[in-house]
Amino acid sequence: MSTPMVEAIGIHKRFGSTEVLRGVDFVVQPGEVACVVGPSGSGKSTMLRCINHLERIDSGRLRVDGHLIGYREAGGKLHEMRESEIAKQRRDIGMVFQRFNLFPHKTALENVMEAPLVVRRSARAAARKQAEELLDRVGLADRMTNYPAQLSGGQQQRVAIARALAMSPRLMLFDEPTSALDPELVGEVLDVMRGLARDGMTMIVVTHEMGFAREVGDSLVFMDEGRIVEAGAPREVLSNPREERTKAFLSKVL
């Protein structure tokens, strides 16, 4: 069997005295679309942020594509990585945020070009061509010279997806990508994500969109109070939840 894209073993994370993750284990295979659901405060966003080391785990092991994230193993000991090594690891992991976090002083095109230009030192013409293709792919060919403030929430989130794709990541993390959107704009973002899944991108999606999880997800994880309560095929978990807490949560959101 191939190396899992993401392998998390016994992840613990605390902020001060509150333990946000209390031993989380899961595996995501290449090409898999894993959806993570759960009530707010269940630790699902924190889990996602640990995967690209925006949060540092307190214990456990977290590997992406077989490599420990944020640490090096040498001589039977863990060594913290330098900032530049962490930056290098993050290039292969795209992230899309709930609140888009587009660079407001740059146009849509410049937002997408930024990382290839600065991080990969691509030639300007090549970066521009790639950015135009990506914006076209997310349906924003006519919005390239607009600043984020001139775009709707759905358009901004699609630019953010194109920006993450510009580094050709092997894994995409979505942190509630549609939660800050007006209801009528959710569809356009989910369409882009559906397209990505169809193209074989490995994706971990923290979401409240149960319809999307059921239709696009290969697996579904239900988290509560820092633990994975239930995991399995989305249809299975959503239709026949085994655990009481899953049932209680689903009865509120479905």
Added chain:
Amino acid sequence: MTASSTDRDVRSSEPLDAVPVRHPGRWVAVAVLAVLAAMFVHTVLTNDNFRWNVVGTYLFSAPVLNGLSNTLLLTVISMVIGIVGGILLAVMRLSPNPILSSVAALYIWVFRGTPLIAQLLFWNFLSALYPRLALGIPFGPEFISFDTNLLINQFAACLLGLGLNEAAYMAEIVRGGIQSVDHGQTEAAGALGMSRAQTLRRIVLPQAMRVIIPPTGNETISMLKTTSLVVVIGYFELLTSVQRIYSVNFQTIPLLIVAAAWYLALTSVLSVGQGFVERRFGRGVQSGPPGPTLLRWRPAT
């Protein structure tokens, strides 16, 4: 209910034809201001003590222009030292490295906490403390050494005093600007694989500029006038120049008007420049520099 007479043709999509609200208070204010302005102009023109001919004589005279060029030179160089130093100190202050952060805090504490005049005098009299300055290995041999008084002449002492003091104030302004940028920006840049330095230079600082520029404009305008403190170490600029002239010919008021006119002119140029810079860094954000409706010097966008 009967339709009122204004209800005719409401669907014609013609612009509303309504009587605007009257502002009688504004007309009263205009009348009062007009009388005051007339009184002011009258007294300025008729009171011979203003001696406008003297103002005219000295406005472009060599000593005044000399002082003016010194004021400009000191302001520009001191502000460059202050801004560059301020950015450096702010970045150090916010660094996760506790040593860098503490050094910056110490610098800011010392340079904001002691009077500028004392700092100017200190740099000027540095030779009393260290007659020679040398480059070499600490506690070891020296490669070259200089006479302190030759290395730090009056002009250099002015720049050190004004620039290093300004850096401490600019550091706090820049720090405020950097901290005003949403943390999500840093996270997004980090998630793309950008380093801390790249994130600061390409993402955070350009956005922080919007917050940094208005107080920096203040600092620059303030510096324009603070340069007059260099008189304590025997250097001269605009205000010192006119003081030297009126201490001889006793035309105090006309010469102060000369200085004030130049300061106002420079401040006006700076304000216009600030507006341009603010719009440059306001890209992507709708709000530009606000202007009062009466004194709008920029075209409406």
